[in-house]
Amino acid sequence: MKLIYEQSQEGRRASSLPRNDLPVPEIPAELRRARPPRLPEIAEPELLRHFTKLSTRTFGIDTGFYPLGSCTMKHNPRVNERVVNLPGFRDLHPLQEDDGAQGALELMWRLQEILAEVAGLPAVSLQPAAGSQGELTGLMLMRAYFADLGEGETRRKVVIPDTAHGTNPASVTMGGYELTPVQTDPRGNIDVDDLRGKVDEGTAGLMLTNPSTLGLFDENIEEIGRIFHGAGSLMYYDGANLNAVCGISRPGDMGFDIVHFNLHKTFSQPHGGGGPGGGPIAVRDRLEPFLPVPAVVREDDAFRLDYDRPQSIGKVRGFGGPFGVFVRSYAYIRSYGPGLREMSEAAVLNANYLLARLKGAYELPFDRLCLHEFVLSARRLKREHGVTALDVAKRLMDYGFHPPTIYFPLIVPEALMIEPTETEAKETLDEFVAAMLEIARDAAESPELLKEAPHDRPVRRVDEVKAAKRGVLRYLFEDHPDLSTEPTAPRQLEAQKGA
Amino acid sequence: MSFLSLTDRDREEMLAAIGVASVDELFREIPEGVRFQGELDLEPALSELELVAHLEQLAARNMDTGRELSFLGAGIYDHYVPAAVDAVLARGELLTAYTPYQAEMSQGVLQAIFEYQTAICELTGMDVSNASGYDGTTVAADACYVAKHVTGRARVVLAETVNPQVRQVVKTYAPGFGLEVVEVPHRDGVTDPDELGAAAGEAACVIFQQPNFFGCLEPAPDLAAAANDAGALPIAHVDPVSLGVLEAPGEYGCALAIGEGQGAGNYQSYGGPHYGFIAARSEYVRRMPGRIVGETTDIEGRRAYVLTLQTREQHIRREKATSNITTNQTLLALAGLVHLSWLGPQGLREQAETCMALAEHAKERVGLPLLFPDQTTFKEFAIRVGRPAEDAIRAARARGVHPGYALKRDYAGMEDALLVCLTEKRTPADIDRLAEALAA
Numbered sequence: 001m002k003l004i005y006e007q008s009q010e011g012r013r014a015s016s017l018p019r020n021d022l023p024v025p026e027i028p029a030e031l032r033r034a035r036p037p038r039l040p041e042i043a044e045p046e047l048l049r050h051f052t053k054l055s056t057r058t059f060g061i062d063t064g065f066y067p068l069g070s071c072t073m074k075h076n077p078r079v080n081e082r083v084v085n086l087p088g089f090r091d092l093h094p095l096q097e098d099d100g101a102q103g104a105l106e107l108m109w110r111l112q113e114i115l116a117e118v119a120g121l122p123a124v125s126l127q128p129a130a131g132s133q134g135e136l137t138g139l140m141l142m143r144a145y146f147a148d149l150g151e152g153e154t155r156r157k158v159v160i161p162d163t164a165h166g167t168n169p170a171s172v173t174m175g176g177y178e179l180t181p182v183q184t185d186p187r188g189n190i191d192v193d194d195l196r197g198k199v200d201e202g203t204a205g206l207m208l209t210n211p212s213t214l215g216l217f218d219e220n221i222e223e224i225g226r227i228f229h230g231a232g233s234l235m236y237y238d239g240a241n242l243n244a245v246c247g248i249s250r251p252g253d254m255g256f257d258i259v260h261f262n263l264h265k266t267f268s269q270p271h272g273g274g275g276p277g278g279g280p281i282a283v284r285d286r287l288e289p290f291l292p293v294p295a296v297v298r299e300d301d302a303f304r305l306d307y308d309r310p311q312s313i314g315k316v317r318g319f320g321g322p323f324g325v326f327v328r329s330y331a332y333i334r335s336y337g338p339g340l341r342e343m344s345e346a347a348v349l350n351a352n353y354l355l356a357r358l359k360g361a362y363e364l365p366f367d368r369l370c371l372h373e374f375v376l377s378a379r380r381l382k383r384e385h386g387v388t389a390l391d392v393a394k395r396l397m398d399y400g401f402h403p404p405t406i407y408f409p410l411i412v413p414e415a416l417m418i419e420p421t422e423t424e425a426k427e428t429l430d431e432f433v434a435a436m437l438e439i440a441r442d443a444a445e446s447p448e449l450l451k452e453a454p455h456d457r458p459v460r461r462v463d464e465v466k467a468a469k470r471g472v473l474r475y476l477f478e479d480h481p482d483l484s485t486e487p488t489a490p491r492q493l494e495a496q497k498g499a
Numbered sequence: 500m501s502f503l504s505l506t507d508r509d510r511e512e513m514l515a516a517i518g519v520a521s522v523d524e525l526f527r528e529i530p531e532g533v534r535f536q537g538e539l540d541l542e543p544a545l546s547e548l549e550l551v552a553h554l555e556q557l558a559a560r561n562m563d564t565g566r567e568l569s570f571l572g573a574g575i576y577d578h579y580v581p582a583a584v585d586a587v588l589a590r591g592e593l594l595t596a597y598t599p600y601q602a603e604m605s606q607g608v609l610q611a612i613f614e615y616q617t618a619i620c621e622l623t624g625m626d627v628s629n630a631s632g633y634d635g636t637t638v639a640a641d642a643c644y645v646a647k648h649v650t651g652r653a654r655v656v657l658a659e660t661v662n663p664q665v666r667q668v669v670k671t672y673a674p675g676f677g678l679e680v681v682e683v684p685h686r687d688g689v690t691d692p693d694e695l696g697a698a699a700g701e702a703a704c705v706i707f708q709q710p711n712f713f714g715c716l717e718p719a720p721d722l723a724a725a726a727n728d729a730g731a732l733p734i735a736h737v738d739p740v741s742l743g744v745l746e747a748p749g750e751y752g753c754a755l756a757i758g759e760g761q762g763a764g765n766y767q768s769y770g771g772p773h774y775g776f777i778a779a780r781s782e783y784v785r786r787m788p789g790r791i792v793g794e795t796t797d798i799e800g801r802r803a804y805v806l807t808l809q810t811r812e813q814h815i816r817r818e819k820a821t822s823n824i825t826t827n828q829t830l831l832a833l834a835g836l837v838h839l840s841w842l843g844p845q846g847l848r849e850q851a852e853t854c855m856a857l858a859e860h861a862k863e864r865v866g867l868p869l870l871f872p873d874q875t876t877f878k879e880f881a882i883r884v885g886r887p888a889e890d891a892i893r894a895a896r897a898r899g900v901h902p903g904y905a906l907k908r909d910y911a912g913m914e915d916a917l918l919v920c921l922t923e924k925r926t927p928a929d930i931d932r933l934a935e936a937l938a939a
Contacts, residue, residue, distance in 0.1 A: 004614050004840055014583065015846035017923055022856035028875060031716055033746050036844040037621035047583060047840055055590035057607035058599075062591030071597050075502045079547050081589075084768075088558025093571045094770030095904055096562060097892070103560030104769050117540050129633035129771070130826035132813070140675060170813035170823035174644070176675035179818045217529050247539045248526055254533045264826065272830025273596040273608035274630060274790060276772035279826075292671075314671035318574065318636040318664045318759075319770025331554060336501060337544030345522050346503050352525055353513040369517075369525055393601065403601055408814070425504035426513065457603040459797040464602075467795035467807040471784070473627050474617040484800040496814045497600035 001057075001458075004040045004050050005475045014044040038477060057458045058273065059402055065428050067354075069373045069405035069417025070165070070213055070499035072243045072265035074347075077335065080268070080328040089327055094319040098304040105303035108296045108320060111280075111330045118242075118340070119259045119282035120252025125291040126280045127321040131240055132167040134260025134279030135207065137292065138236045139175030140313045141258060141283065142204045144290040145234065148311065155204040155233070161190050163214055163409040165240060165499055168207045177204060184411055188216040188366035192223055199227050205234035210254065211244050213409040213417070213499070214366055215351065215373035225255030234258065234287075240499075242266045243421070244348055244372035247341030257284045267329035278325035292316050346422035347372045350429060354420055357433040361440040365412050373419035375412050382414050387443045387450045389414040393497070394461065395442070397454035399435040405498025417498065463488045501544070564767065567896065568929055570861075572879050572920025573712070573904040574635065574662045575770065576762040578740065578850075579924055581841045584764055584834050593833065598790070598825070602805040603797075609804035612792040612829060615836040622742045622839075623735075623756035624749025625778035630790035631832035632824065635759025636668035638775035639706060639736060641822060642755050643669060644676055645779070645786045646704035646732045648821075649754075654679045654702040658690040658722070660711035661736055663909035669706070678703070688715045688871030688881070696725030704732040704754070710741055713906075713918065714858070714879030715871055720751035727752055739763040739776075739835075740854065741877050743847035755779045764838030765831050774828035774835060785811060788822030790829075850923050854878035857921040861930045865937055870906075870916050879920045881906060881913075884937060888917050895936035902937055 042050070059066070066073035084090065092104055112124040128134040139158070146155045158177045160168045163184055172179050180198050185191040190208070199206075206228050211217045218224065228235050237256035243266045251259040263269050263278030271277070283291065293312045294305035305320065336343055348371050355364070355374045362376040378389040393403030393416070405417040420429060442449045454460065466488060472481060505513075510522070519525060526534070545553060564577045571577070588594060592607065599605030599612075612630045619628035632638040643655050655673065657666050659682050666682065673680050683690060683698050690707055699705050705726035709719045719735060726733035734755045735748035740762045748756040761773035779787060785808070793807030813820040842850060858878050862869060870881035884891040888905035895902040903919040910916075919933070 001610070003610070003617075005617060013843040013846055014841040015581065015843060017579070017846060017849055017853060018926070019849070019853065020856065020927065022860045022927070024852045024856045025859045025875065027744060028716070030720055031718075031746055031875075033742065033744055033848075034750065036848065037618075037742065037747070039618060039621060039842065039844045039847060040840040041843045041845075042840060044583060044841070047837070048586060051587040051593075051611070051837060052590065054607035054611050055587075055592040057605075057610070058592040058596050059604040060592040060595035062595045066597065068597055068600070073595075073597055076595050077502060079550060081594075083551060083554040083558075086555060086558040087563050087565050088561040089554075089563075090766045090768055091563035091565050091577070092561045092769040093564060093569060093577065093767050093901075094575050095571050095573055096769075096901070097896070100562035100567065100896070100901075101769065103557035106560070107554075107557050114541060120535070129637065130824070132823040132825050133633065133637070136672075136675070136823060140671065143674065166813035166815070166817045166820065167823045167825055169818035170816070170820040173818045173820070174672075174675055174823050176677060217526075219528055219530060222530055222532055245529075248535055249529050249533050250535050253535060262826075270594045270830070271597045271826070272594055272828075273605070273611070273833070274598040274829030275827040276830060277826035278772075315636070315664065315667040316671055317668065317771075318634045322771035323769035324772050327554070331550055334542070334545050334550055334553070335547075338538045338541045339501065339544055340539055340541065342501065342503065345525075346505055348525050349505070349510065349513055349517075349522055352517045352519075356517045369519075369528060371526075394603070397601070397603055402604055405600075423502050423504065426506075426509040454603050458606045459603055459801055459803040460799055462602045462797045462803040462805045463795045464805055464807065467793035467805045468810075470793070470795070471781075471808075472794040473784070473791055473807070474613070474620045483794060483796050484802065486796075488796055488798055488800060495809060498597075499814065 001053060003475050007046060008041045010041055012041045012043050014042060014047050064400050065432055066402040067404050067418045067420050068402060068498045069419040070240055072419060072421055074268055074421040075423035076268055076270040080331045083331055084324050084327045102303055105296050107330055108326055109298050109303050111326050112296060114333055115261060115280055115282055118246055120250030121259060121282040122285055123288035123291060124280055124282045126326060127292045127317050128279035128281060129317045129322055130277035131260055131262040131279045132171060133316060134281045135167055135171040136175055137281055137316050138258040138260060139171055139177060141287050141290045142234050144313050145287055146204060154202055157203045159198060159203060159206045162411050163212045188214045189218045189220050190224060192220050195227060199231050201231060203231055203233045205236055207236045207238060209238040209241050211241050211371040214375050215370040216366060216368055217371055221254050241372060244344055246344040248344055257287060263325050263329040268332040269325045269328050276322055276325055278322050294320060343422050350420040350422060350424055354418060354429055358436055361437050373417060376416045377412050378414040378416060381443045385443045385447050387447050389416050391450035392439055395439050395450045395453040396435060397457055401432055401435060408496040408499050465489060567899055567901050568932055569901045570903045570919045570933055571901055573918055574664060574759060575767050576922055577767060577924055578762045578922050580764060580766055583841050584837045587837045588834055599806060606804060609792050611833050611836060613804050615832045618836055618839050619776050619778050622739055623778045624747030625756050626781035627784045628776060628778040629787050630792060631828040632775035632777050632789060633828060634771060634773050634775045636665045638757040638777040639665045639669050640672035641777055641788045642734050642757050643678060643704060645783055647676055647678060648786050649783060650703040652701055652703035653677055654681060656698045656702045656705040657682050658707040659683060660685045660690055660713060661706055661708045662712045688713050688874045689717050690722055692718055692721035692725040695722055696729050699726050699729035699731040702731040704734050706734045706736060708736040710877035713871060713881050714876040715874035723752040740851055743851035760835045764834035772828060772831055774831040786821050789824045789827055853923045854921055857925055861921055864930050865934045879918055881916050881918050883915050884917050885915055888915055891917060891937060894939045898936045898939055900932055900936035902933060
C-alpha cells in the first residue's frame with residue numbers, strides 16, 4: 001500500500017487552527033527555516049482511511065491470541081482507556097503545583113504502596129520508563145550504594161545467567177559494570193556450583209529473572225541468596241515474569257534487594273506496537289536513600305513531590321514518570337484487589353495446560369511443571385524434516401495466531417517460547433493446540449506448507465537481508481528506490497523474535 | 500471485576516489434562532521458605548462502575564488546564580491535539596500490538612514507524628531516526644552514548660540553557676557511561692559560541708537547545724560550528740513545533756537532533772507517557788539506539804517493512820549493544836505522526852507563527868520587565884514579577900490563572916523570574932486575564 005507521503009497533494013490539508021491579526025515577530029534570517037519540511041499534505045478523510053488501513057494490517061491482542069513468550073500479552077481492559085482520558089489526568093501539566101495535583105499524587109502514592117506490597121519490599125520509585133530503564137536504574141542504585149560503603153572501586157562485576165533477556169547484559173555495560181555469565185544446570189536452574197566460584201568481594205550483584213525465561217522457578221533461590229548476601233552483594237529481580245507469582249511468591253521474600261515491574265506486562269498497559277511501558281522499581285530500606293527524585297510522599301492527608309533526597313542518584317526520566325501508564329496499571333490492580341493471586345494462578349494453569357497438550361509433539365528441554373510460560377524446541381522437526389522454529393511460527397499465522405517468541409532463550413536450540421496469559425479462554429487454547437499439532441504433522445508430511453507460510457497475510461516472508469543491506473530508513477520522495485526490481489533472497493536471519 | 504475466562508469446569512478439565520489435583524500443586528517447585536502466606540494487603544476489588552467513580556474522584560482533585568487558565572510550559576506544552584489523533588489511537592489493533600517482531604503480522608505498525616521516521620528526518624534535516632525514545636530527557640543521554648563511541652572522548656558539554664530536567668538525566672547516566680559533564684553558563688539568556696567552543700576542546704559532544712529553556716533563540720549555527728571546530732559532535736535539542744519556522748539542525752551542521760515530541764500529538768498527562776525523538780546523520784546509523792524500521796520486499800517482490808539493523812540491539816548483541824532499550828514509545832510516536840500529518844507543512848508553520856505572535860503580544864500586554872529584553876523568543880519568555888515568583892503564582896492562581904514556571908527552581912539569582920508560555924490554545928482575551936492576574 002502507499003505511504004502517506006505518496007498520497008500527498010500540494011495545498012491539501014486536514015488542519016484548521018485559530019488565526020489572529022497579531023503581528024508575527026521577525027526571525028533572524030540565519031535562524032529562519034529555508035525549506036519547509038515535506039510533511040504529508042492530506043485531507044482528513046484520506047488521513048483517517050490511511051491509518052485505519054494500517055490498523056487492519058496490524059495484529060494486536062484485540063485481533064487474536066498472542067502467546068509471545070516473556071511479553072505477557074494479556075487483555076487490555078477498555079475501562080482503563082476511559083479513565084486515563086479523564087481531563088483531570090490527561091490535561092494536567094507536570095509542573096502544576098502539588099496542591100493542584102493532589103488526585104494525581106494520591107494515585108501515584110497508592111500505586112507505590114501496592115507495588116511495595118506485591119514486591120515485598122518497602123520503597124518504590126515509579127520513575128523508570130520501561131523495564132530496561134528499571135534495570136539500568138537498579139544498577140545505578142548498586143553503584144551509589146557501594147560507593148557509599150567505600151566499595152565502589154572494588155565491586156565491578158554483575159552476574160547474569162545465560163538464560164537472561166538481552167537487556168540485562170546491555171544494561172550492565174551501560175551502567176559501567178562488567179558481566180560475569182553463569183550457566184544453567186540440567187534442571188533449568190542456575191548452576192550453583194558454577195556460581196559459587198564466581199561470586200566474591202568483587203561482585204556488585206546478581207540480575208535474575210525468576211521464574212526464568214524458561215518459565216521455571218529457580219529451586220535453589222534460597223541458596224543463591226545466601227551466596228550473594230554472604231559476599232555482601234546485592235540481588236536484582238528482573239520483573240518481566242512477575243505475572244507468574246503475584247501473591248504467590250514475592251521477590252523481597254525470595255531475597256531480592258531491587259525489583260523492577262513491567263507495568264505493560266503484568267499490569268496490562270497496552271503496548272501500542274512497541275510502547276509505552278513502565279518500569280517502576282522497589283527496593284529494600286538500605287537502598288531507599290539512593291532512589292531517583294522526586295518521590296511521592298504522604299503527610300497527613302496531603303501528598304507532595306519530595307526532591308530533598310541528598311543521596312539520590314538523580315533523575316532517570318522527566319518529571320515523575322509515565323503517569324498515564326500508572327493510571328491504567330492502578331485501575332487494573334484495583335479491578336482484582338487481593339485477588340491478584342487468581343490472575344497469576346490462571347496464567348500458570350493456562351501455560352501448564354498448553355504444555356501438557358503439546359509436549360508430545362515438540363521437544364521439551366526441561367521436563368518440569370512450568371509457571372506462566374514454557375519453552376519447546378523444534379530441534380527434532382529440524383533434524384528429521386528440515387523445518388525450523390521460524391517455519392512453525394510463520395505457519396501459525398495461517399491459523400490466525402500470533403507466533404510465540406522464537407530463538408530465545410539462547411540456550412534452547414530452535415526455541416518456541418509460549419506464554420498464553422490468564423485472560424485466554426480454554427477454547428482458544430484448544431484451537432491453538434490443534435493448530436500446533438497439525439503443524440507438527442504437516443512438518444513430516446507436507447513441509448512445504450510450513451516453508452512457504454504465511455500464505456494469507458498482507459505480505460509473504462520478507463527479505464530482512466535486503467532491508468539491512470539497502471538501508472532505506474525513510475521515504476526519499478523523488479529519489480525513493482523501487483526495491484521490487486532488485487533480486488530477493490529470502491534468507492531469514494534466525495534471530496530472536498519476541499521478549 | 501476480573502478479566503478471566505476460565506469456568507470451574509474448564510479448570511477441572513485442564514487440571515486433569517495436566518495430571519495434578521489442584522492449582523496449588525502447579526506451584527510445588529517453589530521452595531516452601533519463599534512462598535507468600537496469606538493474602539496480599541490490598542484494598543477490595545472494584546466493579547467497573549466503582550472503579551470509574553473512584554478515579555473520577557481522584558481526577559477531580561487535579562487542576563487541569565481546562566479548569567485553570569494555564570501559561571505553564573517549560574518542556575511540556577498545552578498544544579491542541581486533533582480529534583484524528585484520538586480516533587487513530589483508539590484502533591484496537593494499533594493500541595494492543597506488541598513490538599513488531601513478526602513482520603508479516605505487523606505491516607501496519609511497521610509502515611507507521613517508517614512514516615514517523617520520515618517525518619522526524621524531514622523536521623530535523625537528518626538522515627535517520629529511530630522508532631522513538633522514552634522522552635526528551637533520555638534521548639539526550641542516548642545521544643551522549645552515541646557521541647562517546649563515535650569520538651572516543653569522555654566529556655559532555657551542556658549549555659546551561661538546556662532544560663534542567665534534560666541536564667539532570669544526562670548527569671545521572673554519565674557516571675555509568677564513563678563521562679564527565681561540563682556546563683556552560685548563559686550570557687544574557689543565550690549561549691556564547693566562543694565559550695561553548697572553548698569548553699568543547701576534549702568533548703565527545705555539545706548539547707544545546709533551540710529555542711532554549713528561557714524561550715530565547717540561540718545562535719544555533721554558531722554553536723554548532725564551535726562544536727565542530729573543536730571536534731565535538733553538535734547536538735541540538737529542538738521543539739518540533741518550532742521547526743515550522745526555525746531552521747532544521749541538519750542544515751546548520753549538527754550531528755544529531757533530539758527532542759521531546761509531546762507538543763506534537765500528545766496530551767500533557769502529568770509528564771507522560773510521551774515520546775522522545777533522536778535523529779542523526781547517516782554516518783552514525785550503526786551507533787543508533789533502539790528500533791529502526793527499514794523498507795524491503797517480500798519474496799514476491801511486494802513492498803514490505805521490517806525491523807532492521809538489529810545487530811545494534813540488545814537481543815542480538817547483548818553486552819555489546821548500542822543501548823539496552825527495548826520498549827520505546829511507538830504509540831505516542833504514532834500520535835505524533837498523525838498530528839504532523841494533520842497539520843501538514845503549512846499548518847505547522849501557522850501554528851508556530853500563532854504561538855510566537857501570541858507570546859509577543861503577551862510580553863507587551865503584561866507589561867512587566869523582561870529577564871532577557873535583547874533576545875528574540877519563540878513561544879516562551881521570562882519576566883520579572885518584582886516579588887518572589889511563588890507569591891505571584893499563588894496570587895494569580897487564586898484568580899484561576901496559572902501564570903507560569905518559577906525559574907528559581909533551577910537557576911540561582913532568578914528569585915522573581917517567571918517563564919510564561921503561549922500556545923495556539925490561548926487567546927488575546929486569555930492574555931488580558933493573565934495581565935490582570937499578574938497585577939493582583
